[in-house]
Amino acid sequence: xxxxxxxxxxxxxxxxxxxxxxxxxxxxxxxxxxxxxxxxxxxxxxxxxxxxxxxxxxxxxxxxxxxxxxxxxxxxxxxxxxxxxxxxxxxxxxxxxxxxxxxxxxxxxxxxxxxxxxxxxxxxxxxxxxxxxxxxxxxxxxxxxxxxxxxxxxxxxxxxxxxxxxxxxxxxxxxxxxxxxxxxxxxxxxxxxxxxxxxxxxxxxxxxxxxxxxxxxxxxxxxx
Ligand SMILES: Nc1nc2c(ncn2[C@@H]2O[C@H](COP(=O)(O)OP(=O)(O)OP(=O)(O)O)[C@@H](O)[C@H]2O)c(=O)[nH]1
Ligand SMILES: [Zn+2]
Numbered sequence: 001x002x003x004x005x006x007x008x009x010x011x012x013x014x015x016x017x018x019x020x021x022x023x024x025x026x027x028x029x030x031x032x033x034x035x036x037x038x039x040x041x042x043x044x045x046x047x048x049x050x051x052x053x054x055x056x057x058x059x060x061x062x063x064x065x066x067x068x069x070x071x072x073x074x075x076x077x078x079x080x081x082x083x084x085x086x087x088x089x090x091x092x093x094x095x096x097x098x099x100x101x102x103x104x105x106x107x108x109x110x111x112x113x114x115x116x117x118x119x120x121x122x123x124x125x126x127x128x129x130x131x132x133x134x135x136x137x138x139x140x141x142x143x144x145x146x147x148x149x150x151x152x153x154x155x156x157x158x159x160x161x162x163x164x165x166x167x168x169x170x171x172x173x174x175x176x177x178x179x180x181x182x183x184x185x186x187x188x189x190x191x192x193x194x195x196x197x198x199x200x201x202x203x204x205x206x207x208x209x210x211x212x213x214x215x216x217x218x219x220x221x222x223x224x
Contacts, residue, residue: 018042019151031095039152046106050152051091054099057157061182063100064161065090066149066170069108072117079194080121086187090164093185101156103149110134111143129201141206142169150177166209167202186211 024037035052056062067090070083077084087102094100109117112134120133131141153161160180163171164187171181189210191199202208 017151018148019048019155021155022047029091031091034091034095037156039148039155041148048106048148048152049104050156051094051102051104052156053094053097053101056099056101058159059099059157060160061162062158062160063094063097063164063185064153064158065094065100065102065164065187066146066174067102067104068110068144069104069106071108071114079192081195081198082189082191085190089187093164101153101158103152105144105149107144110141111145112137112139129205130198131201131205144173146170146173146177146179150174150179153179168207168209184209 018041019039020042022038022040024035026033027036032053037050037052039048039050040046041048065087067083067087070078070081072078073081073084074087087104090102094102108114109120112120116137116139119137120130123133123136124130128136134141158179160182161174162183162185163174163181164185165171166187166189171184175181186209189199199208199210203210
């Protein structure tokens, strides 16, 4: 189950704190109660959310999803990506498991923001792929960082994580920020005619471990 290639490092205590643990409350949902903890970035007031299920303080191997905001799919039901489904499946997993954390990070459009993501979509309608469109707009493929996620996990007392992701860069990003990743839990993705090229591009260009077809199946645990 565990990915032996995943580097293991001890958590580091950063001297500068980026976040304030601002507020928290239990929120009832169709899946059960989610402990909703809001963190505020000190430098700009931006708010990020941790949805916590069960006891995670001091725990090892906590199932964690580090999820980046995607207004178009999560609120409007866009079929151009797989974000909404991945969020849903992660919430299913942690609530059914009775323990886990879903971090909801406000880094829309892989960090370029909503307006620029829609500009990128307009370029994609002209034939550019998701990364080419970012570059045409003067952005790198992925502008996200994982320092905020790492600090949120540290403030929640999580000692190591089982990360729900298909993105190897996300694993590397968290490890680099001092969060030990014990193993990867694959996030199953359904494709549709609107997102299949996007998913293939992520697999080919940034090594996303996406199982698009039955023959891609492996034996690791799956979310969903
Ligand atoms: N710039 C840009 N961002 C996109 C596009 N499609 C989706 N996104 C954004 O990509 C991000 C998806 O992030 P994640 O859900 O963390 O997904 P991921 O990096 O593929 O990794 P995993 O889902 O963990 O495997 C969200 O912020 C979306 O808004 C696109 O075509 N262009
Ligand atoms: Zn999306």
